[in-house]
Amino acid sequence: SAVISQKPSRDICQRGTSLTIQCQVDSQVTMMFWYRQQPGQSLTLIATANQGSEATYESGFVIDKFPISRPNLTFSTLTVSNMSPEDSSIYLCSVATAPSSYEQYFGPGTRLTVT
Amino acid sequence: SQQGEEDPQALSIQEGENATMNCSYKTSINNLQWYRQNSGRGLVHLILIRSNEREKHSGRLRVTLDTSKKSSSLLITASRAADTASYFCATDAADPTASWANTPLVFGKGTRLSVIA
Numbered sequence: 001s002a003v004i005s006q007k008p009s010r011d012i013c014q015r016g017t018s019l020t021i022q023c024q025v026d027s028q029v030t031m032m033f034w035y036r037q038q039p040g041q042s043l044t045l046i047a048t049a050n051q052g053s054e055a056t057y058e059s060g061f062v063i064d065k066f067p068i069s070r071p072n073l074t075f076s077t078l079t080v081s082n083m084s085p086e087d088s089s090i091y092l093c094s095v096a097t098a099p100s101s102y103e104q105y106f107g108p109g110t111r112l113t114v115t
Numbered sequence: 116s117q118q119g120e121e122d123p124q125a126l127s128i129q130e131g132e133n134a135t136m137n138c139s140y141k142t143s144i145n146n147l148q149w150y151r152q153n154s155g156r157g158l159v160h161l162i163l164i165r166s167n168e169r170e171k172h173s174g175r176l177r178v179t180l181d182t183s184k185k186s187s188s189l190l191i192t193a194s195r196a197a198d199t200a201s202y203f204c205a206t207d208a209a210d211p212t213a214s215w216a217n218t219p220l221v222f223g224k225g226t227r228l229s230v231i232a
Contacts, residue, residue: 001160033219042203043158043222090155094220102146102165104205104220108157 002027002095004107012113013083020079021110023093028073031096033104034066038089046091049076083114120223121204127229134191136226138204139184145207147180148220149189152201161189161202196232201225 003026013019034046047055047068055068070076080087090109097103121138128134146165150158164171164180171178177190191198205220
């Protein structure tokens with residue numbers, strides 16, 4: 001398994017500002033993923049972050065709005081830019097633990113409220 | 116688009132009873148995983164079942180997979196109040212052009228389970 005931490009755990013931000021969320025893993029992992037969970041909803045993939053290359057974004061998510069960094073095999077950041085109330089969600093990072101197992105593990109999430 | 120669909124959307128049972136949640140998906144998969152989420156917190160990994168497996172157990176959890184019907188079920192036996200949470204199934208699509216490790220998960224809408232003491 002993998003132990004994943006995220007910072008901050010929660011934040012309340014003003015409209016128009018940006019927030020950077022950090023994701024730290026206790027072991028080296030190839031793939032990291034960022035998900036969004038809007039209130040009362042399921043999880044939706046934002047992007048896949050591979051170390052040393054550009055993140056791959058899902059339809060409906062763009063790099064200008066959600067820039068991602070992946071400087072090494074244990075760390076990634078997601079920035080939510082120019083926030084609006086519609087960005088209020090829980091943001092979660094996850095990792096794939098290949099090749100030891102097929103399982104994917106999640107961080108505790110960052111609860112973002114935009115006012 | 117979401118691939119998995121759980122039913123029921125909400126389930127309320129008495130402590131000690133069994134809880135069964137179902138999940139359906141649309142395309143071929145490599146694996147199916149079940150997660151628990153307490154009150155909007157992070158997801159806790161419960162169990163993974165591979166596409167070539169039909170049943171798997173872990174403690175009070177029993178998961179079945181029927182690839183012909185593209186469905187899975189999660190059974191929690193002898194439920195406890197602490198089992199109260201949302202449960203999600205998640206699949207990684209079988210993509211012959213990509214390593215399975217590069218395939219992110221597609222989540223169902225989840226089942227909200229309430230276990231009443």
